[in-house]
Amino acid sequence: MRAQKNNRSLTRRLAVSGAVAAAGLLLAACGGSDGGHDASSGTGHGAKTSASASASAAAPSSASAGTFNDADVMFAQMMIPHHEQALEMAKLADGRAEDPEIKKIVAAIEKAQDPEIQKMRSWLKAWGKPEEMAGGSGHSGHSMAGMMTDADMKRLAAAKGKDFDRAFAELMIAHHEGAVDMAKTEQKSGADPEAKKVADDVVRTQAAEIAQLKKILDRL
Numbered sequence: 001m002r003a004q005k006n007n008r009s010l011t012r013r014l015a016v017s018g019a020v021a022a023a024g025l026l027l028a029a030c031g032g033s034d035g036g037h038d039a040s041s042g043t044g045h046g047a048k049t050s051a052s053a054s055a056s057a058a059a060p061s062s063a064s065a066g067t068f069n070d071a072d073v074m075f076a077q078m079m080i081p082h083h084e085q086a087l088e089m090a091k092l093a094d095g096r097a098e099d100p101e102i103k104k105i106v107a108a109i110e111k112a113q114d115p116e117i118q119k120m121r122s123w124l125k126a127w128g129k130p131e132e133m134a135g136g137s138g139h140s141g142h143s144m145a146g147m148m149t150d151a152d153m154k155r156l157a158a159a160k161g162k163d164f165d166r167a168f169a170e171l172m173i174a175h176h177e178g179a180v181d182m183a184k185t186e187q188k189s190g191a192d193p194e195a196k197k198v199a200d201d202v203v204r205t206q207a208a209e210i211a212q213l214k215k216i217l218d219r220l
Contacts, residue, residue, distance in 0.1 A: 068127055071189035075182060075199065076120040077133045078144050082179055083113040083120075085148060089172060092157050096164040101216050105172070105209055112205060116198060123195065146178015166220050169213045176206040176213075 086109055093106040124131055148156075152171055159167045179202055186199035 067192050068123070068195065069189075069191040071186060072192040072195045073124070073127060073129050074133070075186040075190060075195055076123050077129070077131065078182055079179065079202075080117055080120050080131060082144055082147065082175075082182070083117050086113055086172070086175055086179075087117075088153070089148070089156060089168065089175070092153075093164070093168065096157075096160045097168065098161045099165040099216060099220070101212065102165045102168055105212065106168075108205075108209070109172075112201075116201075119194075119198065123192070144178060145181050146175040148175065162220055166217065169217045169220070173210050173213050173217075176210045180206050180210070 090106045090109045093103065097103050097106060121131060148171055156164070156167050156171060183199040183202035183206075187196060187203065190196045190199065
């Protein structure tokens with residue numbers, strides 16, 4: 001009899017332990033649903049899918065909007081052609097630039113701006129937005145701050161040695177100043193964390209290059 005009582009007591013304890021364990025697993029599963037919510041606090045294009053999956057039951061309409069806004073879209077649409085023109089200017093330095101510091105700045109521009117172009121294109125694709133603004137005029141429209149005219153580009157292409165270095169410095173200062181202005185607008189009005197981070201990088205790096213280019217001009 002005592003053995004039977006002990007067996008029944010052990011059975012009850014095991015049943016209670018199993019129930020507690022099952023409850024713990026259920027709570028953990030419920031708590032895990034917050035992970036999808038945290039992902040939605042990332043960039044609009046990177047977290048859009050996971051945010052939609054985790055929040056679809058609660059707010060399907062807001063999940064599709066992601067974390068970006070019109071300022072983010074405009075920043076990407078304007079900065080892509082702006083960066084592209086900077087790369088065109090940098091390519092002209094090959095065989096024309098003479099000053100070592102100018103050559104270093106050219107290399108820095110090529111290293112930084114091409115990856116940023118690819119990144120901004122990926123944002124627009126994920127956001128379902130076109131790369132070109134509505135009524136976009138391309139490089140020759142000069143609607144963006146700091147963009148070179150066709151005459152500016154021809155003057156730069158025709159220069160060589162110190163003449164090129166001087167023209168490049170003058171034109172790139174103006175070009176960078178336009179980019180910094182656009183990036184500051186994104187810092188103020190944008191919503192997407194990654195877009196704002198790129199804007200921070202543009203302000204920091206290009207402001208430093210502007211200062212360096214001005215010093216180069218002073219000694220040329």
